[in-house]
Amino acid sequence: MVHGKDGMLCESAPANWAMSEDLSSALVALKRAEVVELVKLRAGRGEDPFAILEECRHGMGVVGERFQAGDYFLAELLLSAEIFKAAAAILDPYLAKGGSREPLGTVVLATMQGDIHDLGKNIVATLLRAHGFEVHDLGVDVSPYLLVEKVKQIRPDFVGISTLLTTTFGAMKEAVQLLVQAGLRNELTLVIGGGVTTPAVKDYVGADFQTTDATEGVTYCVRVAKDKRTRKATL
Amino acid sequence: MTSEERVCAAIRLEKPDRVPVVPTLLPEPAARLAGLSQAQVAANSQLAVEAIFKVFDEYGAWDNPYLGAYAPIELQAIRHYPMKMRIPGKDLADDSTFQLDEQEILKPEDYDTIAEIGIDKFYYEDYLWRITDLRRDELPGTFERVVGAVMSFANECALRGTRMFFGADSLHPFFALSLMRSMVPFTQDLYYNPAPVERALKRMTADLISSQIRTVKQTGVKRLLLVEERASGFFYPPAVFERFWLPYTRQIVEALWSEGIVTIFHLDQCWDKNIPYFTQLPRGSAVVELDSTTNIFAAKDALRGHLCLHGDVPAALLSIGTPEDVASYCKRLIDKVGRDGGFILGSGCSVPADVKRENFRSMIETGKGYELSRK
Numbered sequence: 001m002v003h004g005k006d007g008m009l010c011e012s013a014p015a016n017w018a019m020s021e022d023l024s025s026a027l028v029a030l031k032r033a034e035v036v037e038l039v040k041l042r043a044g045r046g047e048d049p050f051a052i053l054e055e056c057r058h059g060m061g062v063v064g065e066r067f068q069a070g071d072y073f074l075a076e077l078l079l080s081a082e083i084f085k086a087a088a089a090i091l092d093p094y095l096a097k098g099g100s101r102e103p104l105g106t107v108v109l110a111t112m113q114g115d116i117h118d119l120g121k122n123i124v125a126t127l128l129r130a131h132g133f134e135v136h137d138l139g140v141d142v143s144p145y146l147l148v149e150k151v152k153q154i155r156p157d158f159v160g161i162s163t164l165l166t167t168t169f170g171a172m173k174e175a176v177q178l179l180v181q182a183g184l185r186n187e188l189t190l191v192i193g194g195g196v197t198t199p200a201v202k203d204y205v206g207a208d209f210q211t212t213d214a215t216e217g218v219t220y221c222v223r224v225a226k227d228k229r230t231r232k233a234t235l
Numbered sequence: 236m237t238s239e240e241r242v243c244a245a246i247r248l249e250k251p252d253r254v255p256v257v258p259t260l261l262p263e264p265a266a267r268l269a270g271l272s273q274a275q276v277a278a279n280s281q282l283a284v285e286a287i288f289k290v291f292d293e294y295g296a297w298d299n300p301y302l303g304a305y306a307p308i309e310l311q312a313i314r315h316y317p318m319k320m321r322i323p324g325k326d327l328a329d330d331s332t333f334q335l336d337e338q339e340i341l342k343p344e345d346y347d348t349i350a351e352i353g354i355d356k357f358y359y360e361d362y363l364w365r366i367t368d369l370r371r372d373e374l375p376g377t378f379e380r381v382v383g384a385v386m387s388f389a390n391e392c393a394l395r396g397t398r399m400f401f402g403a404d405s406l407h408p409f410f411a412l413s414l415m416r417s418m419v420p421f422t423q424d425l426y427y428n429p430a431p432v433e434r435a436l437k438r439m440t441a442d443l444i445s446s447q448i449r450t451v452k453q454t455g456v457k458r459l460l461l462v463e464e465r466a467s468g469f470f471y472p473p474a475v476f477e478r479f480w481l482p483y484t485r486q487i488v489e490a491l492w493s494e495g496i497v498t499i500f501h502l503d504q505c506w507d508k509n510i511p512y513f514t515q516l517p518r519g520s521a522v523v524e525l526d527s528t529t530n531i532f533a534a535k536d537a538l539r540g541h542l543c544l545h546g547d548v549p550a551a552l553l554s555i556g557t558p559e560d561v562a563s564y565c566k567r568l569i570d571k572v573g574r575d576g577g578f579i580l581g582s583g584c585s586v587p588a589d590v591k592r593e594n595f596r597s598m599i600e601t602g603k604g605y606e607l608s609r610k
Contacts, residue, residue, distance in 0.1 A: 166554035
């Protein structure tokens with residue numbers, strides 16, 4: 001990681017700085033200004049926007065590995081996610097012109113009724129996008145009925161529910177029961193997360209996976225999606 | 236031993252007659268247990284005081300009631316939650332708990348204003364009016380209600396032969412800035428433009444020390460609750476913790492301790508990586524209150540004979556567990572963490588608003604009865 005003389009990260013490049021064009025490394029080093037400038041430069045000169053995005057995704061993958069190893073902390077995950085969002089926003093118009101690519105999987109995310117915390121959910125959304133998922137973020141204070149209606153429309157591979165309050169456990173359980181009634185539960189993988197969740201809450205709600213660690217949740221989704229893709233390919 | 240003697244003995248790292256029991260029972264779970272709606276306690280702090288003591292009496296009493304019977308709008312007014320809010324009965328259904336609406340309210344240029352004029356002046360002349368529905372002419376009346384609620388709370392404690400767990404409470408300056416600025420922009424400031432943050436932290440620390448020593452002396456309970464939920468290794472690396480949190484914290488604790496005031500840290504999220512730093516604080520000068528995401532058993536090993544621990548029956552356990560599960564967890568805490576003193580049994584963070592009655596009763600009864608039943 002690059003630090004300034006005061007031990008913290010440098011936002012602006014030093015005067016003698018030469019742009020390395022190593023987008024992935026710049027993202028891993030959390031050099032916000034450098035990443036934004038590089039993405040603008042390379043997209044502007046006509047490079048493949050999907051290749052540029054892939055480099056950013058690679059950087060996010062390295063950040064995730066460092067987080068899992070305990071070398072990076074949530075703060076660095078947050079900062080990298082913000083940089084990735086900025087890069088993706090620059091690339092969006094170029095990507096739109098280039099047609100669509102099949103996502104790794106489709107995810108519906110929500111914070112349930114009775115809770116308006118969204119920090120954890122937003123981090124997960126960005127990390128999922130960085131790993132190639134199509135994310136439908138329903139926001140906060142989402143009723144079980146609305147969640148199920150959206151699942152009926154989108155038919156996602158995953159539903160992710162985030163919570164910071166025990167008072168949402170009932171709504172989570174109700175949403176799962178509605179998914180079962182609608183015959184949708186077995187079509188998707190249900191992941192719950194947030195500070196108050198525990199393995200007992202996973203069982204109570206009827207989820208497939210529980211975590212308090214955003215990267216662990218995303219890693220799980222990547223593994224399940226890749227397994228699904230492999231199974232499809234071998235059929 | 237009286238309740239107060241028991242709590243003080245634990246804080247002094249002694250072994251009381253039994254582990255003291257201090258659940259963080261705030262108005263939201265108290266409303267549920269007392270049969271009131273969230274809207275009722277959110278609109279009337281006197282009613283919140285009544286609800287807490289109704290539960291205190293109905294569930295057989297515990298050692299120190301946990302001061303915190305404020306209506307949400309009062310929490311904004313006294314700078315306890317410097318954020319926008321959604322309030323039951325007004326913005327939410329009557330049975331919803333109040334919600335904090337985290338937004339980027341504090342702007343980068345405000346750090347230097349805080350450093351220059353102090354947090355109180357900044358808050359009451361400017362910031363509060365960015366977040367609250369209160370009118371300026373309603374503020375004096377709001378303060379009067381807060382003072383009235385605190386006095387009622389203290390009187391109710393005295394009637395029951397006990398005292399409040401702490402005489403005053405404050406957000407740690409680091410946590411306050413994170414809530415005011417919101418988490419992501421605050422983190423960006425720490426990494427990309429730290430100098431103004433440090434200037435604000437320095438001033439807020441000095442302001443906190445002078446104002447809270449005064450308040451604690453007024454209430455006569457020489458314990459201050461200092462709330463921090465975002466500085467731990469769950470969020471930030473040691474370099475950030477050591478630069479932006481630890482020096483200010485030491486300054487606060489040492490200043491309070493020099494006046495005989497104990498700091499009660501309310502620490503949410505996982506502090507496993509940070510617990511060893513607390514050995515740098517004077518022995519017996521603080522209580523470390525954990526929310527069950529920190530490994531309290533490892534914390535005990537690190538802080539044994541140095542600081543008292545408080546916690547940490549998990550909120551999820553109180554919400555969806557069984558009374559047997561709760562009793563079992565409490566016994567484990569008492570046996571492992573409380574065995575040689577320096578421990579207060581409590582809830583991890585606050586008792587959840589959807590606590591099961593039988594689980595709450597199990598926590599109180601196990602805490603009060605388990606050790607005595609073995610004597």
